[in-house]
Amino acid sequence: MATGEEIGMGCGRSAPLSRQDEGDAALGYYDNEDDLEAFSNTELCSEDGGFSDYLNGEVKPRILLMGLRRSGKSSIQKVVFHKMSPNETLFLESTNKICREEVSSSSFVSFQIWDFPGQIDFFDPTFDYEMIFRGTGALIFVIDSQDDYVEALSRLHLTVTRAYKVNPDINFEVFIHKVDGLSDDHKIEKQRDIHKRANDDLADAGLEQIHLSFYLTSIYDHSIFEAFSKVVQKLIPQLPTLENLLNIFISNSGIEKAFLFDVVSKIYIATDSSPVDMQTYELCCDMIDVVIDISCIYGLAGSEAGLPYDKESMAIIHLNNTTVMYLKEVTKFLTMVCFLRKESFERKGLIDYNFYCLKKAIQEVFDVRVKVQQSRKLLSQRRWSKLTMTNGAPSKPH
Numbered sequence: 001m002a003t004g005e006e007i008g009m010g011c012g013r014s015a016p017l018s019r020q021d022e023g024d025a026a027l028g029y030y031d032n033e034d035d036l037e038a039f040s041n042t043e044l045c046s047e048d049g050g051f052s053d054y055l056n057g058e059v060k061p062r063i064l065l066m067g068l069r070r071s072g073k074s075s076i077q078k079v080v081f082h083k084m085s086p087n088e089t090l091f092l093e094s095t096n097k098i099c100r101e102e103v104s105s106s107s108f109v110s111f112q113i114w115d116f117p118g119q120i121d122f123f124d125p126t127f128d129y130e131m132i133f134r135g136t137g138a139l140i141f142v143i144d145s146q147d148d149y150v151e152a153l154s155r156l157h158l159t160v161t162r163a164y165k166v167n168p169d170i171n172f173e174v175f176i177h178k179v180d181g182l183s184d185d186h187k188i189e190k191q192r193d194i195h196k197r198a199n200d201d202l203a204d205a206g207l208e209q210i211h212l213s214f215y216l217t218s219i220y221d222h223s224i225f226e227a228f229s230k231v232v233q234k235l236i237p238q239l240p241t242l243e244n245l246l247n248i249f250i251s252n253s254g255i256e257k258a259f260l261f262d263v264v265s266k267i268y269i270a271t272d273s274s275p276v277d278m279q280t281y282e283l284c285c286d287m288i289d290v291v292i293d294i295s296c297i298y299g300l301a302g303s304e305a306g307l308p309y310d311k312e313s314m315a316i317i318h319l320n321n322t323t324v325m326y327l328k329e330v331t332k333f334l335t336m337v338c339f340l341r342k343e344s345f346e347r348k349g350l351i352d353y354n355f356y357c358l359k360k361a362i363q364e365v366f367d368v369r370v371k372v373q374q375s376r377k378l379l380s381q382r383r384w385s386k387l388t389m390t391n392g393a394p395s396k397p398h
């Protein structure tokens, strides 16, 4: 499909430093990024039940993956965050304990995923579900669309009503999963039926105010990444600002569509306000794969292991329908992929300048986030030391 491609590989200095990059360095722009990186390193959580999160002043949004046995929960997690190929999930063993995973260690998007074993009775009185739901940002309930879903629907109802009582702020997301085996008509019909039954159950219980979002997903195509993108976006407080920045960027650069992607997970954390179609999204994912694969092979010589992606990373792909795809590094974890017409790409200098402004603005947005988190951290540490003082650690005056 592509008639030509230019790929600037990360870590290998295969592309010369552009004037704009030099300008960035002169401005000390990348120093800020190092600050951001340093901060994100400090926020890595240990296996201490979230205690260090508390001390760091940040509670990461928690995403729960729930659903009946064999509905596909672990497969989703492995495919989206561990790059497991869908076929390999056939050999996954049943999960028999809650698996908690920090996503912040490898990517920009910072959250925890808790994968629940299907057979667990989490309403057992010995099971502290209140503690779990209290810190939850999103609850993803996975329903196997290739199976009879009556039991799954009653489980969904029970889970949602219990969770809502503990924490009404949770986003409830329903993945109608494994739709790869269904025809298009069948998919829509299933979605309509599940949507109706789930909402009827809530209405019967007098809980119409609970909002459920539905997604048709499969690990065999990009639908699972797209659905996860939407779930994660709802947990990013800076989303409206990022969307606004992208809108300004595309309208001033003759660009048709722009996405901000988390490189590791291929989750897009923001896009401009024009509608997203699946094909465009798939092309972006493929482009990121190409860049990372080529960089892995040719761009990493001698450098330490890790993501082969850095501030040199960029790629241009000319499609045979006069569209150009342009990928550029934004931060260590983020990349921008945009679509534009060949004619607009002739003004690449303007686009690059506007991109430079966009990148700076995005950095400022996240600098504010870092400052807020740092002051929260300081506050929590102060509170913590006050607490230990009042518990008698320091000697009292006589």
Ligand SMILES: Nc1nc2c(ncn2[C@@H]2O[C@H](COP(=O)(O)OP(=O)(O)OP(=O)(O)O)[C@@H](O)[C@H]2O)c(=O)[nH]1
Residues within 6 Å of the ligand: 067, 068, 069, 070, 071, 072, 073, 074, 075, 076, 086, 088, 089, 090, 091, 092, 093, 094, 095, 096, 116, 117, 118, 119, 177, 178, 179, 180, 181, 217, 218, 219, 220
């Ligand atoms: N066709 C199809 N099969 C899938 C999909 N996702 C997962 N599966 C298959 O479903 C089976 C069960 O997947 P798991 O991820 O182990 O399910 P689980 O919900 O984690 O199961 P428990 O650990 O027992 O709770 C595996 O054989 C997967 O290959 C999908 O999108 N399409």
